[in-house]
Amino acid sequence: MATQVVGILGGMGPAAGADFVRLFVEACARQLQAQGQRVQDQAFPEHWLAQVPVPDRSGALLSTESGAHQPLEPMLQALGRLAALGVQSVAMACNTAHAWHGRLQARFPQLELLHVAEEVARALRAEGVSQAILLATTGTYQTRLYDEALARAGIALITPDAAGRERLMEGIYQGVKRGDLVLAQRCFAEVAQDLLARHGAQPLIMGCTEIPLALPGAPGLAGQRLLDPAKYLAQALAQRAYRQGPPQMS
Amino acid sequence: MATQVVGILGGMGPAAGADFVRLFVEACARQLQAQGQRVQDQAFPEHWLAQVPVPDRSGALLSTESGAHQPLEPMLQALGRLAALGVQSVAMACNTAHAWHGRLQARFPQLELLHVAEEVARALRAEGVSQAILLATTGTYQTRLYDEALARAGIALITPDAAGRERLMEGIYQGVKRGDLVLAQRCFAEVAQDLLARHGAQPLIMGCTEIPLALPGAPGLAGQRLLDPAKYLAQALAQRAYRQGPPQMS
Incomplete structure (x- = not known):
């Protein structure tokens, strides 16, 4: 074989x-x-x-x-x-x-x-997850990449407002892609904390490959579940x- | 361009x-x-x-x-x-x-x-290093991979004895290659500490790509210079x- x-x-x-x-x-x-x-x-x-x-x-x-x-x-x-x-x-x-x-x-x-979204949806459905927060690029929000795959798996998606999306893009482009991980972590963590405060403790999908390079270990997110779709x-x-x-x- | x-x-x-x-x-x-x-x-x-x-x-x-x-x-x-x-x-x-x-x-x-050895030799010569410890596989010791390149750069090489070489191979094969990083770190650190004790604080060349995956952070090696040839x-x-x-x- x-x-x-x-x-x-x-x-x-x-x-x-x-x-x-x-x-x-x-x-x-x-x-x-x-x-x-x-x-x-x-x-x-x-x-x-x-x-x-x-x-x-x-x-x-x-x-x-x-x-x-x-x-x-x-x-x-x-x-x-x-x-x-x-x-x-x-x-x-x-x-x-x-x-x-x-x-x-x-x-x-x-x-x-x-x-990637089909793989995340399959894994979350198997765990019985019913809601998740999506942190992603404006491109990914616009194409609704995760929306359909998660909806088919019966999972509701929580996304940030326009200001939060801009802050994520700042963390991705001015932060990770230019090597400034401190800025990146601050941007990502702010958006994550805001959504967690408003929607309760939900799994956080780090739906842009740059986010897991900076967000894990952010102060204020201890005990929160951070999902890396790449895994x-x-x-x-x-x-x-x-x-x-x-x-x-x- | x-x-x-x-x-x-x-x-x-x-x-x-x-x-x-x-x-x-x-x-x-x-x-x-x-x-x-x-x-x-x-x-x-x-x-x-x-x-x-x-x-x-x-x-x-x-x-x-x-x-x-x-x-x-x-x-x-x-x-x-x-x-x-x-x-x-x-x-x-x-x-x-x-x-x-x-x-x-x-x-x-x-x-x-x-x-790889030419690159390490070039970098160490530029720093004026005159002696270094080599941790490597038995294959690398046998082929004298680093010996000639470092000799041309005026750098003397310190290598472990037969028992130390065996211990390194145990760390590489039973340790890193099988995913047991605890065993690997113990094997590598023992050999490194023994050579440092006998030859004084010399830069340590981690001359097998598996060694930097486990050795850094080993207790007892704080303050020692660990060189990763891959860098x-x-x-x-x-x-x-x-x-x-x-x-x-x-």
């Missing part, structure tokens, strides 16, 4: 792509342990990370222009190169980029392109990699 | 490969800041991580057999695929794998394959990526 080759489409941002590989490797190790297999280098599935420059996703979704600044073309190119490497399942390490999920999947029917996506990718059974040991 | 596409040959072990991407992304951000460039997703160079199953490197170096369990062939294949992706410089996220550096470089003269290698790779100047912004 052989493992399946899997891919990670990253670069959006690059630190989040690197963190996704870490989460994927951890998820693989957990699956090996759960199967009673020895965790060793050769037991991990072949996987490829493509970190390519992609125009800003939220910017493209909020703009009425089309053309050079669209993220679709570089994502298609990277996916094509992952497919040529023999990759059979791909995870995108960017929530907002899922706005193009349908078009990317349609162009590469031979690959399975995982969907669920990484676990789903590890399941695909091992779908054909335990790895062949040479 | 465009950036150069670079590659990372990983999977040896996979957690170290993921950590190398993190170090590379951090090194790129520092170079952007040093050049007065804005740190944003699109300013990072395209980079690819190949995490492929490779037979155990130390095992192959210590064995007198040749054939199926040799690491060279899968490393050559992965390098060829990185070259086909347009990669121009490659870093290997495994010290022991550098035993095959010469043969890999000879087969791909169109690529620059960086050498120097990641910095060299970032320099190659930006060698053609600042990135082109679209």
